[in-house]
Amino acid sequence: MVADPLRLLEIVMPAVGGAAFIVARKDIERSNANRPAVIRGFGEHIQCKSPSYADDMLVTPIGPASRQAFGMAGLKPADMNMAQVYDCYTHGGQLSFGQAGMAGGASQLVEAVQQIQGRGGQRQVARHDLAYVSGTGGVMSEQTALILEGA
C-alpha cells in the first residue's frame, strides 16, 4: 500500500523518454509520406488550482474540454474509432507503458497519430480514421481534448 487505496502496481511508473510531433498547414502536410492527422476539434478547461479546491472532486474539467472539442468537430463520442486517454491509474491509460516525465502528455497524441497512419504494428486497431485524445496537466485540474481525423 502506498496511499490508500492505491497499491504500488496501481500507480504509473515514471520513465525516461521524449516525444515529438509536427503541426503544419494543410498544404504542407499533403507532402508527408504518411497519412496526416487533421485537427478537427480541440478543447481546454481549467477548473481550479488542484482538485482539493474543486466544488465536486468527481466533476473534472475533461467534461467541458471534451464537449468543446466535439462541438468544434461536429462529431460525437460514438463516432470515434479510438480513445487515447491520459490516465495514470488504469491499464487503458499509462499503467501499461509508464509516464515519460513531462513528455508523458504527448504519448497519447503520438499513439493516436500512429494509429491513424496505420503504423501501430501489433497494437493497430482495425478502424483508425477518428481519434479522441485527452490530456491532463497541472494537478489534475487542467484538462484538454483533441479530435483527430485521418486525411
Next chain:
Amino acid sequence: MMDKPLPHWTPKTEPFWEGLRAHRIDIQQCDDCQAWVWFPRLHCPHCFSQRLSWRTVSGDGELLTFTFSRLPTLPQFADELPQMLAVVRLDEGVHMNTTLTGLAEDEIKVGMRVKPVFDDVAPGDTTLLRFTAA
C-alpha cells in the same frame, strides 16, 4: 530526526501564518460579494474584486476526503507514518489541504466533523494548522 520543511511566508500569506501563531484562523472574505476565499489571493475568484478582508473563522468543518500515505511524501516525514493527508471543508465553504492528528485510522470517516489543532512546530515562529475529530 532531519529538519522538516516549514512553510515559506509571502506578503500575501503572512496574515494567515501570523494568525496561526496566535492560534487563530484568519482567511479572506470578499467585501463585494461576501464569498470566503482560500487560499490567499489578490482577487476574489468569484467576482474578481480586489477588496478582500482578513476575518477570523472558527476552523470548524467536515472531512471532505483523506488518504493515509504509507511512504513518506518527503524523507523528513518518515517518523510520522502513516501521514494522514486530508482535505477539510470549513463551515464557510472553503477547502483546505491539511493533515489529521490524534486519531486512529479506523476513527476517520469522510463527512465527520472536525476542529482545528494548532501545532506549534517551531514555537514562537511557525504554527501549522491540522485537524482532529470535533
